[in-house]
Amino acid sequence: MTSSGTALPPSTADARGAAGGVGMAFVLVWCTGYIAGTLAVAHGGPLTTLVLRFGLTTLVFALLALVGRASWPARRELGHSAVVGALLLALQFGGMYIGLRLGATAGVAALATGSMPLVVALLALAGGERLGGGQWSGLAIGFCGVAMVVADRVDGATPPLAWLALGASVLGISLGTLYQKRHASRLDMRVGLTVQNATATLLVLPLAIVLEGVHFERSAAFLLPLAWLVGVNSVGGFALLFVLIRRGAATKVAALFFLMPPVTAVMGWLWLGEHLTLLKGAGFACAAAGVWLATRRAAPPGRA
Secondary structure (H helix, E strand, O other), X not given: OOOOOOOOOHHHXXXXXXXXXXXXXXXXXXXXXXXXXXXXXXXXXXXXXXXXXXXHHHHHHHHHHHHOOOOXXXXXXXXXXXXXXXHHHHHHHHHHHHHHHOOOOHHHHHHHHHOHHHHHHHHHHXXXXXXXXXXXXXXXXXXXXXXXXXXXXXXXXXXXXHHHHHHHHHHHHHHHHHHHHHHOOOOOHXXXXXXXXXXXXXXXXXXXXXXXXXXXXXXXXXXXXXXXHHHHHHHHHHHHHXXXXXXXXHHHXXXXXXXXXXXXXXXXXXXXXXXXXXXXXXXXXXXXXXXXXXXXXXXXXXXX
């Protein structure tokens, strides 16, 4: 509302509503990946699962690009997409899964992921993006919400190497988000995601061979969650992330990750029988408030 009580123009309100809808769809789709991933890695090596996920997703987007006759950009732009794939896919998920393999608990991994919006904000600030006091408050409140959600799953026995791997994971998704926003968000989405997933496949494959021998069960217990990871989480989730990064500031997109641990906790309660407490509920509320503060537009002078 303006100071005179007039409403936002319909076009502005519709645009904000659409952006909010895309953001919530992204959060819901992305969080299903944690559930499907938990089910998949119970029947196959985590790095092997990533190789299959990235490789199959590459084929899906390559087929979409071919059928849609997408135009392939210059080599330089393809190189930018390859860098995003190395950071946003290979380093993020590879670091997280290696951290879990080295002894990090799921709670520690979730807390590390929850710090991503703060890391993005600091990197964006260093790169010249300006943040207001409300955004900083939102980032702080959001992180507190994440900490409340995962508090009962964090212990003090995480090995230093596991922390190092998780730190690399957070750095990968943070740098990847910023890099894509600045260098790789204008090319055709189908082409960009083909290159990103192909790059991640080639980078993670040697680790899967050396550490796991490319191990997975040829059963529905593994193949069905893998199909979900590819069809819903990778194709749907990363397509939505691509759209969000193209449309919004990096810090606003990153703030949505505060909602990942709370929403995943609810999904885990519904489908995996995990415990849901009042503290988690309060953390969900804090995370949501933090996202609202961090992503809302500041009112122009003279408006409320």
